[in-house]
Amino acid sequence: MDRRLFFRYCKSSWWCLVEMVDSGAAAFSNMGMFVTEMSSDSYQLLGMAERGMLPEFFATRSRYGTPLVGILFSASGVILLSxxxxxxxxxxxxxxxxxxxxxxxxxxxxxxxxxxxxxxxxxxxxxxxxxxxxxxxxxxxxxxxxxxxxxxxxxxxxxxxxxxxxxxxxxxxxxxxxxxxxxxxxxxxxxxxxxxxx
Incomplete structure (x- = not known):
């Protein structure tokens, strides 16, 4: 195999790998920001329910302490905007x-x-x-x-x-x-x- 061809192949593979890692990191970053936004919205609904501004069922928490109803409402808002x-x-x-x-x-x-x-x-x-x-x-x-x-x-x-x-x-x-x-x-x-x- 020609040496130059081999180095060209390695270089293109390297950049392909860098691009894949970069795209994967961007995807995980976007998913993290999306989950953060959804959870902050759901905790706002929970806080409003605890202050009596929303019905009590918005203060319902799962066994892990997360605001279950708030997460469902936040997700439905995302679906409505799709x-x-x-x-x-x-x-x-x-x-x-x-x-x-x-x-x-x-x-x-x-x-x-x-x-x-x-x-x-x-x-x-x-x-x-x-x-x-x-x-x-x-x-x-x-x-x-x-x-x-x-x-x-x-x-x-x-x-x-x-x-x-x-x-x-x-x-x-x-x-x-x-x-x-x-x-x-x-x-x-x-x-x-x-x-x-x-």
Missing amino acids: WMSFQEIVAAENFLYCIGMLLEFVAFIKLRIEYPMASRPYRIPLGTTGGILMLIPPTILICVVLALASFRVLVVSIGAMLIGFILEPCLKYVERKRWVRFSITPELPDFGSEAPIG
């Missing part, structure tokens, strides 16, 4: 994340005003006015991102937000009628306590 392209799913996810950040900004200011002495793990060293001024630049950038969304992403994202806005009063109605059980886990700290900041 008709969209990957880029559209990412854009819709970013759109909803931006809306969520705006809601967090509003909650930050509202909690600052209504519960100024609530116990916190840390405190931003700004007053209410400083907090509002701090949030203006990111709010402007978020609005720019929202304005650049495509029509299809806009429709899906607004549809998801409308479902959320409609679901909240429906859950309150279901709770009043006692069709399903809502309960608050007693071990959780009370956010409304006016304990001094330590």
Whole structure:
């Protein structure tokens, strides 16, 4: 066998192996990120159920301590979005994340005003006015991102937000009628306590 041909074969095999390892690592990384996202979503549903915001069955755990119902709901959300392209799913996810950040900004200011002495793990060293001024630049950038969304992403994202806005009063109605059980886990700290900041 010709030496040059042998070295060329080894070199091409080596790069083929490197490419396979690289592709495998990327696939495992994507699977890990997907599982992390699903589990964080399911634990958010569990936390909301433990705070009485969702029916008690969302707080159901498997024998391993994982939120079983939350995982099933998270997986069903993935299945419902499977008709969209990957880029559209990412854009819709970013759109909803931006809306969520705006809601967090509003909650930050509202909690600052209504519960100024609530116990916190840390405190931003700004007053209410400083907090509002701090949030203006990111709010402007978020609005720019929202304005650049495509029509299809806009429709899906607004549809998801409308479902959320409609679901909240429906859950309150279901709770009043006692069709399903809502309960608050007693071990959780009370956010409304006016304990001094330590």
